[in-house]
Amino acid sequence: MTHRSPIIATFSIVGSDPATGELGVAVQSKFLGVGSVVPWAKAGVGAIATQAFANPAYGPDGLKMLEEGLTVEEVFHELTTKDPQSQDRQLGIVDTNGNAESFTGNDCYEWAGGVTGKGYAAQGNILVNKETVTEMGKAFEEATGSLADRLLAGLQKAQQAGGDSRGKQSAALYVVKEKGGYGGLSDTLVDLRVDDHPDPIVELERIYQLHQLYFGETNEEDILKVEAEVMQDVTLHLYRLGYISSRNVEENELYRGLTTYLHTENFEGREQHEGWIDKKVYEYLLEHNS
Template identity: 55%
Template sequence: MADNNLIATFSIIAYDPVSEELGVAVQSKFLAVGSMVPWARAGVGAVATQAWGNTSFGPRALDLLEKGKSPQEAVNILIEADQGAEFRQLAVINAEGKAAAYTGSNCSDWAGEIIAENYSVQGNILVNEKTLQAMADSFENSKGPLADRLVKSLRAGQFAGGDKRGRQAAALFVVKEGRGIGGFDDRYIDLRVDDHPRPIEELARLLKLFYQQRDN
């Protein structure tokens, strides 16, 4: 597999049982990572597909969840049918806060995941496992809107080590039924930083602007 297809990154997928929002946040040394890793569907679930990411996993996993499959069943079905499975990293969460994740044995070190109630954090080519633990701790100990907690989790991961190759892009995707612009769809927050020396901070700035615009 070509190195330019490697989406070395760290991400978090999560569900907020109070607001019923589902979201994904991601940071990577990979141009426009937001166009590939995060997927979500209101009332259904959220997905992160990375490493040598198979972008078909996003919509296919959401379809499986919508048909009643559990996150673990969705992961198993997709991985078992994929010849490149050992190079993939995949995480899936449903609208009940149940999550499952998979890290292939050929994902570059450090690679792994932490799965807990209402969220999962995962990454590959990380400085060390402290990146994910910091992300998990941040999410569990933070309060407020889901989007804010997701960005805080990314910040914590970056501070703890982050992507071994550096920083370039970040994205935040949150869905909630009827919360899109004009109420016509479910895309509540869809912000992307495609190329920036401090992508998480730029993402936080865009989120602040989003709140200001929506409040006016």
């Protein structure tokens, strides 16, 4: 009797943005911790999703082949023809130029299939319908914003169109870019997982927005001067939270309290010169005042 690994019934989209150099994968599944198996990506190289009766070796092996100069078509061919169980697998590949391939083995459980377009490959198995995949690709094509924004848009639309016929459990978003990570010291731009949740895509969107708040850059138009109403609000809420001793403190104590608040809440990346505050930090302070 042939042993088969647990099936990863899922839908995923791999994407590339040649203009920014971003590469990534978004995925949802009725499977615990899907982010630990399906998404693979390497900055300056490509992104890969391996699912169904997933072969995790497709990730590192495929990326190595891309890095060595093979095309996505050649990588797809090498991985599947040398794997005796390839007809049980699904695979999505994209390179830095946006070339993409999607593979669905003949023995994958229905509905199973994939589509490709400019800069993406979308695929899924044990789905409610074909539209889960086609709408995922269409949403990616029509969405604006960063690659992560577009991948999430595809995931959300896929769920709305039908999704995994077995239900929902986990989701993940993984995006890389050369020196795009924390402090420019790594290539991991976004690496978020929801391992077990009744509505994993909604939860993934929530923590992605938190990620953007903590690690996103301050736009010039979002820098506010701490004066008038802004000054009153900042003073009130820093006092309520215990960062300043009263609502009538001198400005130097106010700004010391604000600095302590920023560092306590991990907002160092949005810290401004004294007398100014990031609008998103200001809004967060108003909304989370207890």
